[in-house]
Amino acid sequence: MNFMHRIVAKTQLSPNVTRLDVEAPRIAEIRQAGQFVIVRRGEGAERIPLTIADGDPATGTITLVIQAVGKSTRELVALEPEEAIMDIAGPLGHPTMLIDAGRALCIGGGVGTAVVHPIAQALHRRGVSVLSIIGGRSREWVIFEEELRRLGEVTVCTDDGSYGRHGFVTDAAKDALAASKIDVVYAVGPVPMMRAVVNLTRPLSVRTIVSLNPVMVDGTGMCGGCRVAVGGETKFACVDGPEFDGHLVDFDLLMDRLTTYREFEQQALAACEEAECRVGLGPTPAGAHPGSAPRVTIASLQ
């Protein structure tokens, strides 16, 4: 007896990022910032972890923001309203460690911005002053700007200068850290972006939380595939995280382990493209890893 998860709305946020609002009443009721779900589209599909970008207990829906880079994510965003996702399990992982007062800097790179959103939301609800810095390759790749503006000041950065500030989010972050006292930084985006942010805040001793998205299977601690090194210790991102103290994370290991299935992902994608399953999508950004790590592989900073 599995509850089917009806898609109630679908919105294209950027050339390859899609927002799905999906029925999952229990998760909508209890999810907290920083938590994720494991999604399996249908029979034979992969189990993929996706952060819960938003949720509404009144309508019983949660918001999933998916970057379509591999076969699994492409097939997921090919679903239309009134169609259903077979399996959604969660909410999983520890909620974000939130501060109670002060000023927080929330940095989102590419689709990572969708992960930063619930964190900013929760901070705002607590009365914390939220400053967001979000980035994309160009204007059309910037997501969740409007939602974040409701929660505080937002600086948008684009790599090509087509919108907002010209440059990387780290440049804007550097200025923000110099301009005012920041109590905590939350950074979610491609691994190189998170690493750059952490390198920026380390000498300033500003606490920095990052959200990691390694390859997962079950999401409940059973497989150990999502192991990451934090402070020299092996942790399972699914049950010990997914958020960790960025100053302690071994980003090289994370980056490397994310490439484990690249060959398989390319094979699956090729087969998928042959079968013309690429519904309504722009081109895959150059250098993005298709497949297993939809959240951390936007091309904006690679």
Add this chain to the structure above:
Amino acid sequence: MTTKLTTKQRLQINRQKMSEQAPLIRNANFEEVNLGLPEKVALLEAERCLQCKDPKCVSGCPVMVNIPRFIEFLSQGQLSDAARSLLNDNALPSITGRVCPQETQCEVECIRGHKGLPVAIGYLERFVGDWARGHSAAQALQVAPPSGKKVAIVGSGPGGLTAAGELAKFGHDVTIYEALHKPGGVLVYGIPEFRLPKKIVQAEVARLEQVGVKIVCNTVIGRTYTLQELREQFDAVFIANGAGLPQFMNVPGENLKGVYSANEYLTRVNLMSAYQFPRADTPVLKGKRIATVGGGNVAMDSARTAKRMGAETSMIVYRRTHKELPARAEEVHHAEEEGIQFEFLVAPVAVVGNEKKWVTGLKCVRMQLGEPDASGRARPIPIPGSEFVIPCDIVVVAIGTRANPLLTSTCPDLKLNKWGNIIVDDKGQTSLTGVFAGGDIVRGAATVILAMGDGKSAAKAMDEFLRGGARRP
């Protein structure tokens, strides 16, 4: 109906063999290895049972199956009676007939084993279980009138399924919560198809659903619902969520690409059907040389799976000797037949990799056996200076699991031992009234049948608790 044989006649019958797929054919497919007994052969094997007045085999069985009774029905050709008798004692005979370590439980106690070979109890159990599945209409669970009590079960592995069957039989309204997308727990994610076909697990689950057991998948107790919420909504709870957290070796190089926990390796292949990639979406790395660390059933399953995934060399790396292998004898035998290599008296000290961070070998040290340790087995002692590297491209770590804290950490009132396992009393009840627990979350990593035994005895204790008119906690 056949006439009864004399003891002398029974003693003259040799133990029957079960036919198997040929080793070098089966090690390239995922079809079941053992092919089962034809009815005629099963009936003949059943005649070997001496119908002891004081049957020792029964006391060797963790769920106390009345073995001589179902075998006697079988020997008389009364299959329906045999099935009813067996199912009354053991809800999952098709499963235990395949995965129980009979050689250390029922069959080791068989009087015929003292001089020659014991009755093939496991084969007969499997035969009757399979017959019952094929004749399910006649074998529907008989359930008592509704008791009006609601029970929640956490986990749909062998412990949870057994408890569900028993509790349903007692007339209680049972809901099982399963974290994964498919019911069965270790029976579907862990034990490979070639040893336990998934359709058998599905059939057992369907049998429970027929009598009203509800199975809710994708529900992680400790996350989706807390234990406290279950206690508020149900009259009793049985926790059988397994020992889900894989142990690693804590040696350098363990996070290189190509190192898997057995849980992950088997889950990818079994639950997620990675052997059908790209027809199924989940991949698994394929290697030419695969080293599996460990000597239990899970290690055998991994090594044999690796062979079937196309490994030229699949080896078991174990720090003791053949004699101490904790795996079921048949699994070791099958592994050997299938060409699995065994490296005994070696222990890994590091995983070695190349500049691209892919595994290239397993650095080991040779061991010698010393005095028995706390487990009663000879303690392996490293031989200084004996380090060497086993070249391989995949390492599967199958050295056991720990208690998964996902549920227990969200319930501070639940008393745990120092390993994080739930403490229960002799009735299987935890420190919380009305909350029972069993299987690996209580025992640490054990076996399917012990989990089933816990499920069965806890169900009985829960029934007494529920009938005792206990109020909701």
